[in-house]
Amino acid sequence: MKAKLTLVGAGPGDPDLITVKGINALAAADVVLYDALVHPHLLQYAPGRSRKVYVGKRAGKHGHTQAEINELIVRYAFDFGHVVRLKGGDPFVFARGREELDHAGSYGIPTEVIPGISSINLAGMYGFPLTLRGVSESFWVVTATTQSGKLSEDLRHVAASSATAVVLMGMNKLQEITRLYQELGKGNLPVVIISKGSLPDARIIYSRVDNLLEEVQRQSPPSPGILLIGEAVACPAAKVVALNLLNHE
Amino acid sequence: MKAKLTLVGAGPGDPDLITVKGINALAAADVVLYDALVHPHLLQYAPGRSRKVYVGKRAGKHGHTQAEINELIVRYAFDFGHVVRLKGGDPFVFARGREELDHAGSYGIPTEVIPGISSINLAGMYGFPLTLRGVSESFWVVTATTQSGKLSEDLRHVAASSATAVVLMGMNKLQEITRLYQELGKGNLPVVIISKGSLPDARIIYSRVDNLLEEVQRQSPPSPGILLIGEAVACPAAKVVALNLLNHE
Numbered sequence: 001m002k003a004k005l006t007l008v009g010a011g012p013g014d015p016d017l018i019t020v021k022g023i024n025a026l027a028a029a030d031v032v033l034y035d036a037l038v039h040p041h042l043l044q045y046a047p048g049r050s051r052k053v054y055v056g057k058r059a060g061k062h063g064h065t066q067a068e069i070n071e072l073i074v075r076y077a078f079d080f081g082h083v084v085r086l087k088g089g090d091p092f093v094f095a096r097g098r099e100e101l102d103h104a105g106s107y108g109i110p111t112e113v114i115p116g117i118s119s120i121n122l123a124g125m126y127g128f129p130l131t132l133r134g135v136s137e138s139f140w141v142v143t144a145t146t147q148s149g150k151l152s153e154d155l156r157h158v159a160a161s162s163a164t165a166v167v168l169m170g171m172n173k174l175q176e177i178t179r180l181y182q183e184l185g186k187g188n189l190p191v192v193i194i195s196k197g198s199l200p201d202a203r204i205i206y207s208r209v210d211n212l213l214e215e216v217q218r219q220s221p222p223s224p225g226i227l228l229i230g231e232a233v234a235c236p237a238a239k240v241v242a243l244n245l246l247n248h249e
Numbered sequence: 250m251k252a253k254l255t256l257v258g259a260g261p262g263d264p265d266l267i268t269v270k271g272i273n274a275l276a277a278a279d280v281v282l283y284d285a286l287v288h289p290h291l292l293q294y295a296p297g298r299s300r301k302v303y304v305g306k307r308a309g310k311h312g313h314t315q316a317e318i319n320e321l322i323v324r325y326a327f328d329f330g331h332v333v334r335l336k337g338g339d340p341f342v343f344a345r346g347r348e349e350l351d352h353a354g355s356y357g358i359p360t361e362v363i364p365g366i367s368s369i370n371l372a373g374m375y376g377f378p379l380t381l382r383g384v385s386e387s388f389w390v391v392t393a394t395t396q397s398g399k400l401s402e403d404l405r406h407v408a409a410s411s412a413t414a415v416v417l418m419g420m421n422k423l424q425e426i427t428r429l430y431q432e433l434g435k436g437n438l439p440v441v442i443i444s445k446g447s448l449p450d451a452r453i454i455y456s457r458v459d460n461l462l463e464e465v466q467r468q469s470p471p472s473p474g475i476l477l478i479g480e481a482v483a484c485p486a487a488k489v490v491a492l493n494l495l496n497h498e
Contacts (some may be wrong), residue, residue: 009370016270019366024265092373094380101376115370117268121258124341125364127350131343133396138403140412142387143380154387157410163389163403 003077007091009116013197015039029084037088070103090118132232144170164230190234195221252326256340258365262446264290279330286337319352339367393419413479439483444470
């Protein structure tokens with residue numbers, strides 16, 4: 001038995017959006033520690049004898065703290081061998097993968113990272129370009145909610161730039177985000193909300209900054225959701241693709 | 250026979266970094282149009298009877314123009330049915346997927362997008378965090394080379410911000426990029442170059458802005474490569490993970 005930690009990105013909901021390499025790691029797992037956002041179907045790739053341990057948050061209750069998860073990884077690795085830490089999206093895109101690697105590494109446990117499709121890639125999946133020749137040459141990925149619970153200061157820089165903003169964990173900060181753009185005279189910018197990733201009940205809301213709160217109130221999209229803000233996402237064809245895709249599923 | 254276009258992200262080199270959904274699309278392809286950066290192994294997922302057409306650039310020669318590829322997609326879709334357009338990385342991250350969708354859509358051809366692991370996710374794969382609590386709350390993805398061939402103006406904004414910069418297609422703009430950061434007094438910022446994605450001959454160069462040109466000259470990393478610039482990528486543990494991973498492969 002050899003202690004090992006592999007961080008695996010489960011992708012943005014649809015269980016077929018995991019990579020072959022991720023599946024191979026699951027098939028070699030002695031223990032799988034998985035999050036709330038991981039599709040249950042993925043656990044079937046792990047051997048029947050392996051332990052599957054849920055470490056996500058439960059509705060209305062606190063889940064394990066990051067420190068507890070770090071400790072669990074080390075304990076399971078020494079007790080049972082290969083721990084696969086299965087995380088929604090990509091383990092390194094705002095997912096604290098680094099902390100888990102460092103903690104395991106400090107115990108001499110060998111580590112590996114297998115990337116996953118992150119929620120950033122959902123934009124393209126639904127046909128919304130983040131960059132568009134002559135409109136936007138870059139995109140900026142920011143989490144709206146910081147450790148302190150405040151809106152990230154970086155979001156002010158994004159709003160002032162011409163980059164398309166990809167805002168993660170922003171659904172409970174919509175009022176502040178809207179005000180930020182409006183103060184800069186950018187209330188007319190297109191906004192897309194992609195809610196519930198690539199799951200069958202995914203929802204797309206297309207709006208402008210000025211109408212965002214109203215639209216969200218009217219359609220009440222389920223969590224989690226990402227926001228795309230910028231001229232590039234205005235692309236009308238994208239809306240058609242997105243609607244086709246959702247109707248198809 | 251039904252005309253259809255599916256854009257599939259092949260991932261960043263390693264053929265096992267394609268998604269299950271991408272493989273399923275390939276298995277249902279009548280024609281596969283693939284790029285230079287796509288691993289040849291992936292073509293084996295397509296049926297034996299399917300046509301496999303290379304549309305990438307050839308060394309020293311121009312490949313197909315984007316307009317030619319757009320036309321090929323439409324022609325093959327009407328002549329043979331399901332066209333899978335297999336693109337390195339993610340089809341919507343600086344990959345002109347939007348243009349291919351729009352062109353096919355204008356002929357009434359139904360389209361779908363299956364995302365891929367993009368080169369952005371390589372940072373995490375090698376253990377380099379793009380964000381780090383208390384250091385950087387966001388990252389900015391920009392292509393260095395614009396349509397005009399000039400350095401993107403957005404790169405100035407990135408350099409001035411505290412976001413980690415993820416610079417694609419920047420390997421022939423290193424001198425300008427270095428100068429940009431130095432002019433802002435940021436010559437001491439850590440820089441990582443990830444060269445050749447997740448292929449067995451991938452290379453990592455770790456440097457500071459001030460020493461970047463010298464290091465690149467000394468180690469001459471093969472193309473393509475991405476640059477990560479910012480305090481977050483300084484993480485010393487990341488270097489160890491990266492080296493372990495490369496030695497292991």
